[in-house]
Amino acid sequence: MFTVIRADQLEFDPRPQMSQIFADGFSQWLGYFSKDNQAIARAFAHMFVLNQFYVAVTDERKITAMAACTDGTASSVKLNSKELRKHLGLVKGTLAGVILKKEFEATKAVKTTTDAPISTHGSIEFVGTAPECRGQGAASAIIRHMVENVPFDQFLIEEVADTNMPAMNLYQKLGFQEYKRKSIPQKKAEKIGINHIISLKYVK
Numbered sequence: 001m002f003t004v005i006r007a008d009q010l011e012f013d014p015r016p017q018m019s020q021i022f023a024d025g026f027s028q029w030l031g032y033f034s035k036d037n038q039a040i041a042r043a044f045a046h047m048f049v050l051n052q053f054y055v056a057v058t059d060e061r062k063i064t065a066m067a068a069c070t071d072g073t074a075s076s077v078k079l080n081s082k083e084l085r086k087h088l089g090l091v092k093g094t095l096a097g098v099i100l101k102k103e104f105e106a107t108k109a110v111k112t113t114t115d116a117p118i119s120t121h122g123s124i125e126f127v128g129t130a131p132e133c134r135g136q137g138a139a140s141a142i143i144r145h146m147v148e149n150v151p152f153d154q155f156l157i158e159e160v161a162d163t164n165m166p167a168m169n170l171y172q173k174l175g176f177q178e179y180k181r182k183s184i185p186q187k188k189a190e191k192i193g194i195n196h197i198i199s200l201k202y203v204k
């Protein structure tokens with residue numbers, strides 16, 4: 001069994017385990033920077049802003065899953081270019097710093113189609129479960145916990161690949177509904193195996 005807790009309230013540093021979940025869960029997007037999963041995990045371990053993350057943790061201090069929830073104005077991760085270069089080398093580390101900083105730290109200006117005030121929206125990011133713990137309800141437990149305990153009226157999840165069935169099923173099962181989709185041009189879609197990028201919303 002596991003407990004859901006905010007990551008900065010743990011009595012140990014969860015970053016190495018969180019980074020391993022990140023490396024395993026998002027390898028499709030990180031392969032350019034290194035094929036070595038362990039190197040990826042070491043390179044990104046520094047980036048997690050712990051008070052923005054919730055984790056599912058067992059009594060044995062095993063982090064089974066994680067997810068961030070921000071108000072859309074603060075970033076849930078902060079990349080340090082020196083750390084990235086240390087683990088990924090000069091060229092790929094520098095590129096990771098430039099490219100991913102833009103991608104990861106762009107505060108999701110949590111806009112809706114009606115441009116409602118941002119303070120009523122939570123942005124859920126970096127949802128991942130350790131491969132050996134998947135299918136046991138860990139990601140569901142974290143997202144339910146956030147929805148019940150974080151005082152937002154609405155929660156948004158941006159940029160989910162339509163072909164990521166574990167993620168799409170997870171969010172839809174929890175009551176999230178699609179509110180926006182972006183088409184990928186056909187040639188690129190065939191290459192990356194993604195047809196649409198979906199944004200989902202949960203209204204309390």
Ligand SMILES: CC(C)(COP(=O)(O)OP(=O)(O)OC[C@H]1O[C@@H](n2cnc3c(N)ncnc32)[C@H](O)[C@@H]1OP(=O)(O)O)[C@@H](O)C(=O)NCCC(=O)NCCS
Pocket residue numbers: 024025026065127128129130133134135136137138139140141159160161164165166167169170171173
């Ligand atoms: C998506 C992910 C976070 C799901 O985590 P999880 O802890 O296994 O999810 P849960 O056990 O809470 O599953 C909840 C629901 O999600 C769906 N689901 C989970 N895994 C699934 C799979 N392999 N295939 C299809 N549906 C799946 C099911 O509807 C499931 O409900 P059920 O168990 O009643 O069938 C996990 O697969 C993961 O880390 N993937 C890699 C990273 C990623 O893609 N993150 C999402 C980015 S948007």
